[in-house]
Amino acid sequence: MDPSARICLIFFGPPGAGKGTQAKLLSRQYGIRHISTGDILRDAVSRRTELGLTAKVIMEAGQLVPDEVMVGLVREGLSSPATARGFILDGFPRTIPQASALCTLFGELGIGEYRVVEFQLDPDAIVHRLGNRLVCPQGHTFSMSSGELHPGGPCPDCGAPLVQRDDDRAETVRNRIRVYDQETAPVRHYYEERGVLVSIDASSSIDEVTRELYRRLFGS
Ligand code: AMP
Secondary structure (H helix, E strand, O other): OOOOOOEEEEEEOOOOOOHHHHHHHHHHHHOOEEEEHHHHHHHHHHOOOHHHHHHHHHHHOOOOOOHHHHHHHHHHHHOOHHHOOEEEEEOOOOOHHHHHHHHHHHHHHOOOOOEEEEEEOOHHHHHHHHHOEEEOOOOOEEEOOOOOOOOOOEOOOOOOEOEOOHHHOHHHHHHHHHHHHHHHHHHHHHHHHOOOEEEEEOOOOHHHHHHHHHHHHHOO
């Protein structure tokens, strides 16, 4: 891809693969919009909007919010002038109907060139990462596997208290992985057939994944 042209990306992969972390870095580096459907829903939950009240129960069960709701949110996000330089869709599409609705939406919005980055991570690593994940209210994400950070402790970036996400509890994680295998994994084939898939190994360090991502996308 040419980094000076509009950058249109979809980040695809299981929960805990590092999509959000890499999306934030890339979005800052290139001034492109990061659209995380999980973040949009968590914001609605914390503001107790109508969407939030519906989504909360579904998210805590590790299930998926209905396609038509999600497509509406993404349509709104992509129609914003903030996507002029480009965007990264993080956590969408998660079902085949969402992928096909997105294809229609791209057509309507005149988006022709895009890439789907697949973050590959095996199930044991997913369970380990999610079980150790801590977040703060600003969305900064850390691992407590080094033993330095713990729930209730201060976020190293902003000082707000760190917590475990409700849906990162072991029981919900198992359900999220099951839902991923059933509903989301087939989306990979959808994009592979269209020749837009770029697969990267997401098991290495944040810096190594970033380097690999830039190399594969921009050849740099
Ligand atoms: P995430 O932060 O991407 O792991 O998303 C957290 C939760 O939000 C998911 O487990 C789903 O319940 C919900 N969610 C996020 N994105 C979608 C989507 N594209 N379709 C349906 N549900 C979603």
